[in-house]
Amino acid sequence: xxxxxxxxxxxxxxxxxxxxxxxxxxxxxxxxxxxxxxxxxxxxxxxxxxxxxxxxxxxxxxxxxxxxxxxxxxxxxxxxxxxxxxxxxxxxxxxxxxxxxxxxxxxxxxxxxxxxxxxxxxxxxxxxxxxxxxxxxxxxxxxxxxxxxxxxxxxxxxxxxxxxxxxxxxxxxxxxxxxxxxxxxxxxxxxxxxxxxxxxxxxxxxxxxxxxxxxxxxxxxxxxxxxxxxxxxxxxxxxxxxxxxxxxxxxxxxxxxxxxxxxxxxxxxxxxxxxxxxxxxxxxxxxxxxxxxxxxxxxxxxxxxxxxxxxxxxxxxxxxxxxxxxxxxxxxxxxxxxxxxxxxxxxxxxxxxxxxxxxxxxxxxxxxxxxxxxxxxxxxxxxxxxxxxxxxxxxxxxxxxxxxxxxxxxxxxxxxxxxxxxxxxxxxxxxxxxxxxxxxxxxxxxxxxxxxxxxxxxxxxxxxxxxxxxxxxxxx
Amino acid sequence: xxxxxxxxxxxxxxxxxxxxxxxxxxxxxxxxxxxxxxxxxxxxxxxxxxxxxxxxxxxxxxxxxxxxxxxxxxxxxxxxxxxxxxxxxxxxxxxxxxxxxxxxxxxxxxxxxxxxxxxxxxxxxxxxxxxxxxxxxxxxxxxxxxxxxxxxxxxxxxxxxxxxxxxxxxxxxxxxxxxxxxxxxxxxxxxxxxxxxxxxxxxxxxxxxxxxxxxxxxxxxxxxxxxxxxxxxxxxxxxxxxxxxxxx
Numbered sequence: 001x002x003x004x005x006x007x008x009x010x011x012x013x014x015x016x017x018x019x020x021x022x023x024x025x026x027x028x029x030x031x032x033x034x035x036x037x038x039x040x041x042x043x044x045x046x047x048x049x050x051x052x053x054x055x056x057x058x059x060x061x062x063x064x065x066x067x068x069x070x071x072x073x074x075x076x077x078x079x080x081x082x083x084x085x086x087x088x089x090x091x092x093x094x095x096x097x098x099x100x101x102x103x104x105x106x107x108x109x110x111x112x113x114x115x116x117x118x119x120x121x122x123x124x125x126x127x128x129x130x131x132x133x134x135x136x137x138x139x140x141x142x143x144x145x146x147x148x149x150x151x152x153x154x155x156x157x158x159x160x161x162x163x164x165x166x167x168x169x170x171x172x173x174x175x176x177x178x179x180x181x182x183x184x185x186x187x188x189x190x191x192x193x194x195x196x197x198x199x200x201x202x203x204x205x206x207x208x209x210x211x212x213x214x215x216x217x218x219x220x221x222x223x224x225x226x227x228x229x230x231x232x233x234x235x236x237x238x239x240x241x242x243x244x245x246x247x248x249x250x251x252x253x254x255x256x257x258x259x260x261x262x263x264x265x266x267x268x269x270x271x272x273x274x275x276x277x278x279x280x281x282x283x284x285x286x287x288x289x290x291x292x293x294x295x296x297x298x299x300x301x302x303x304x305x306x307x308x309x310x311x312x313x314x315x316x317x318x319x320x321x322x323x324x325x326x327x328x329x330x331x332x333x334x335x336x337x338x339x340x341x342x343x344x345x346x347x348x349x350x351x352x353x354x355x356x357x358x359x360x361x362x363x364x365x366x367x368x369x370x371x372x373x374x375x376x377x378x379x380x381x382x383x384x385x386x387x388x389x390x391x392x393x394x395x396x397x398x399x400x401x402x403x404x405x406x407x408x409x410x411x412x413x414x415x416x417x418x419x420x421x422x423x424x425x426x427x428x429x430x431x432x433x434x435x436x437x438x439x440x441x442x443x444x445x446x447x448x449x450x451x452x453x454x455x456x457x458x459x460x461x462x463x464x465x466x467x468x469x470x471x472x473x474x475x476x
Numbered sequence: 477x478x479x480x481x482x483x484x485x486x487x488x489x490x491x492x493x494x495x496x497x498x499x500x501x502x503x504x505x506x507x508x509x510x511x512x513x514x515x516x517x518x519x520x521x522x523x524x525x526x527x528x529x530x531x532x533x534x535x536x537x538x539x540x541x542x543x544x545x546x547x548x549x550x551x552x553x554x555x556x557x558x559x560x561x562x563x564x565x566x567x568x569x570x571x572x573x574x575x576x577x578x579x580x581x582x583x584x585x586x587x588x589x590x591x592x593x594x595x596x597x598x599x600x601x602x603x604x605x606x607x608x609x610x611x612x613x614x615x616x617x618x619x620x621x622x623x624x625x626x627x628x629x630x631x632x633x634x635x636x637x638x639x640x641x642x643x644x645x646x647x648x649x650x651x652x653x654x655x656x657x658x659x660x661x662x663x664x665x666x667x668x669x670x671x672x673x674x675x676x677x678x679x680x681x682x683x684x685x686x687x688x689x690x691x692x693x694x695x696x697x698x699x700x701x702x703x704x705x706x707x708x709x710x711x712x713x714x715x716x717x718x719x720x721x722x723x724x
Contacts (some may be wrong), residue, residue, distance in 0.1 A: 433552035448566025
């Protein structure tokens with residue numbers, strides 16, 4: 001039976017194709033000239049270049065974090081190409097290389113009619129550049145800005161300068177600092193006062209070029225009383241070499257605003273022996289700047305060889321609220337060290353962390369979370385629940401919760417469970433005529449339900465498919 | 477013949493539990509298996525339904541086809557159903573969703589059309605009111621936090637929805653109050669027809685006041701050692717195993 005489960009889990013990576021497109025790629029290696037080249041390629045203003053160079057100088061003096069429960073050989077930062085773009089210049093969708101469009105179709109994210117029907121605005125990032133942002137014009141009528149970060153740097157410099165690095169400072173950590181120096185593209189969104197964004201905003205990231213890294217930077221600002229739901233998805237071709245993905249995401253909510261941020265991460269996980277795959281070293285943080293504001297992170301992490309990621313919330317405004325819902329699956333030889341930080345600063349702030357870790361084969365899954373209640377945060381509340389599910393007997397699950405309370409009025413709860421899919425559960429389900437494969441899906445799906453329920457409908461469907469679940473209607 | 481078992485050996489974790497067991501079950505028949513604890517009654521039902529734990533050798537034909545090479549779900553699709561002595565919990569999976577998945581998976585595998593939500597709900601509501609089951613269990617996770625009675629009724633509900641041909645009931649009567657026992661018996665009798673058959677494992681005579689057996693077997697040391705009609709169950713209750721088995 002164990003072998004059947006392994007065969008089921010060990011399904012081939014379905015997005016591992018490579019796209020043959022004429023690429024404009026920077027020479028391998030990292031130095032000031034490369035940073036100048038990136039800045040020039042993107043036709044950036046001088047302040048941006050200076051900011052990048054400052055980050056680079058800082059980065060040179062920093063060292064990689066080594067506290068995470070992950071193991072990998074040292075990364076040679078001089079063997080990576082820091083800029084890679086399809087050669088063609090793009091003005092309209094018709095001019096996008098058909099090969100790239102085909103790639104997106106295979107990924108299931110058509111940029112065309114289907115999405116118009118679906119009502120999702122998509123920004124697609126292919127290696128280092130944003131290929132096409134759909135729907136920008138429709139959104140512009142409402143005053144919503146949704147474009148690539150490169151465009152925003154040129155066209156909305158005042159917003160970018162005001163908010164970029166206000167949540168994740170340039171030198172926050174090693175990977176974030178590297179990103180500050182070399183980030184190539186990403187998404188920018190601004191929702192003006194009182195506007196409820198009428199559609200889901202989406203970005204799809206894809207690493208295609210060999211030896212290239214992806215360093216995207218996303219900045220979303222929700223002005224007073226506004227609301228936006230934003231989704232991102234990712235994939236990459238199968239390669240024997242490890243590829244680096246070091247992104248920075250910053251969210252800012254002003255008074256009474258809300259951002260809901262959902263991720264489906266399906267980077268290539270490498271093979272069963274741990275060869276190849278993406279290193280997913282990402283800094284995601286949101287700041288509830290205004291009173292009564294809310295930031296909610298939902299993530300489904302199924303891919304990547306190594307995941308190092310802690311979407312967090314700084315709860316500055318009074319009555320503000322942070323949420324983190326996560327499903328992280330590690331199979332094959334994947335390693336994940338993921339969780340969340342909730343920093344309570346304002347009065348009556350509340351936060352919820354629900355983390356579901358699933359480990360199979362030789363996967364290793366660690367939850368790492370910090371709940372910090374500062375002295376001024378009266379009546380703060382946190383509820384944390386982390387559950388681990390083990391499949392087979394070669395996998396591992398770890399939990400590292402840190403709780404730091406400096407105000408006696410705080411209420412902090414932490415619950416944790418570890419369970420295994422038992423032969424009894426499988427047998428019981430099968431005696432009802434449900435195949436073993438379906439039975440595993442059903443049980444895993446049930447385990448993740450609280451998190452999957454948080455995803456926007458269409459994303460939930462994709463997530464369930466990723467969890468090898470073809471059963472309709474189990475969520476909701 | 478619906479079930480033909482001949483010279484069956486079954487072991488669990490390399491320990492031989494059943495040795496050379498013979499059992500024939502025809503359509504329309506109700507068989508009861510009794511015996512002391514640890515004699516292999518549950519093992520027999522698990523072996524018929526295809527548990528991972530059991531390793532079986534010998535002959536086990538269902539409607540003329542050997543079951544031994546089939547997985548539990550394949551056996552279920554062919555019409556074998558086992559209700560568990562201790563139904564297993566599946567957190568996060570709604571009972572209604574579980575039921576619908578089971579019903580439709582079986583239909584798909586048999587090449588039949590899936591039941592629409594409307595049709596499914598209609599049938600489900602009928603069966604639930606027939607068994608007097610509270611609707612609230614539908615939205616709860618499978619067997620999680622169910623009372624003993626709810627668990628057993630839910631097993632019978634699943635059985636009624638799946639309409640199996642061979643019903644294997646493992647101590648379906650344990651831990652039930654008299655009302656729940658009546659509901660469970662009602663469900664069992666509703667599925668009793670000239671096309672179906674059942675094997676009931678029980679320690680008590682009380683279920684047999686509602687469900688009339690054609691044969692009562694006593695299992696001892698891995699074999700059926702005595703077979704008679706309904707009166708045997710009564711005799712066992714009055715005299716105990718030792719006395720009954722000593723009488724030739």
